[in-house]
Amino acid sequence: MNSAALLAKRRYLALAILSPLSILLLWTFVTVQGAVPATILPSPAAVTASFLDMIQRGYSGIGIWTHIGASLWRVGIAFVAGSALGIAIGLLRGRVPAVDALFIVPSELVRPIPPLGLIPLFILWFGIGELSKILLIFLSVLLIMMVNAQAGSRSCALDALRAAQSMGAGRWQTFRFVVLPSALPQIMTGLRVSMGTGLTILVASELLGGDRGLGFVILDASSFFRTTYVFAGIILIGLIGLISDRGIAYIAKRVVHWEGKR
């Protein structure tokens, strides 16, 4: 790497670290001034204390790793199942008009409905257990991935398709070696977006009741005005979001190594 590129990379890293630090600084300043009551915006020190307390002693008698595990399980299974099915249907919709015709009205009808609006129905249909929570996240991941995979499969260049056919590729080979790789950049972006959305829906889904999960922690703490714990829970979810997003982006960069290089 040349020195200019190295300098640019260092500058990027410095800014990426400086920005959250300055937010923290501003936050400290506002709370130290006493301008806002602690129940509205607790100080970073108080939040840190609750955060550490939560890590050590758990929340409402349940260990923090159990809460984190419950949430990760819900998001994880919904993310894997939703993206697998969404990618499969989306790719098919992009290449087979009949499949697109089957899905276009139902999927576009459901997509604009906020998941919160579906909660009463899901309670009626699937109860207040795990199934409702997972299905709610699953549905939003599914719809996002369907749109991305479909658009991705259509981004395939005509010449690439023709080249494959003139080299003897059958339908499946054309799909496997040309359509799918062409769609991968957009699928990877879709995975990042749907993971973020999945975590958002997680909190909403844990409104459905139950006694564990990070969403539960936040909602329970807020109903008892334990604002520092609300913040601690929010920070935990944020960290999970940050780590998972960086993880997917890292994998995407390696899988879609050709993107933006031509």
Next chain:
Amino acid sequence: MNPSVRVLSIVPDKPVEVAVDETGAPAPAKPMLKFERVGFEYDGRTIMSNVSFGIRPGELVALLGPSGCGKTTILNLVAGFLQPTEGVAFIDNREIAGPSPDRGVVFQAAALFDWMTVADNISFSLRCAGRPKAERRQVAEEMAALVGLSGFENSYPYQLSGGMRQRVGLARVLAAKPKVMLMDEPFSALDVQTREVLQEEVLRIRERTGCTILFVTHSIDEAVFLGDRIFLLTDLKDGAFDELAVDLPSPRATGENRLHPGFIRLREMIYRKMRH
């Protein structure tokens, strides 16, 4: 030092009009590629109609004309990407029904698979045919050597220059051992030096493989340098086009021919024809 240049103006349903310096015999009866009154309409618009010609095995025919004249459409019809709306196109006396590895295409923008290495790009047709890995690797190496890309087998297309990318495009078509190679302005986006080197490469490869080539271009120089015959296309709506036979000294695959008086004369003649 006076190469025989014969010009036949072919207009269907009309006798041959002009015949300068009539030396060569008419085409042998068995063309490898044949159009019989082929027409093509798109969106209710006639692109061409009543187009007939035959191309002999081992011939290199250049389709020369301005953009929009229908030269790429002819190529797409031969490739099987498009179907004629009238008439029939034949390869080896069989009607062309769709794309097939016996007609390889080199595209203007290479159209390589960026997600595959050079070796995997080159041996793609063998992969489709279910050939074993060792054979694929061997053919990839042979073809890479043939087009001067030895040592780049494990690179990705985006790591190569434009000229090298077209070499990969050439190699992957050759790996499929086609009867006909279809080249759609493959060098038009390259700089002059690279283009000339690759033109000589095409002639060299043809001498080695005996492949029949249909070469679409809008460059007079390229058509004259490469072609055994040149189809001069302006408007194919009535099926009429001029045809010129090029007779330059062999071996053709040397840059010397670019300075040959016959080359310059033919170039001038085509220039005047196209201007008028």
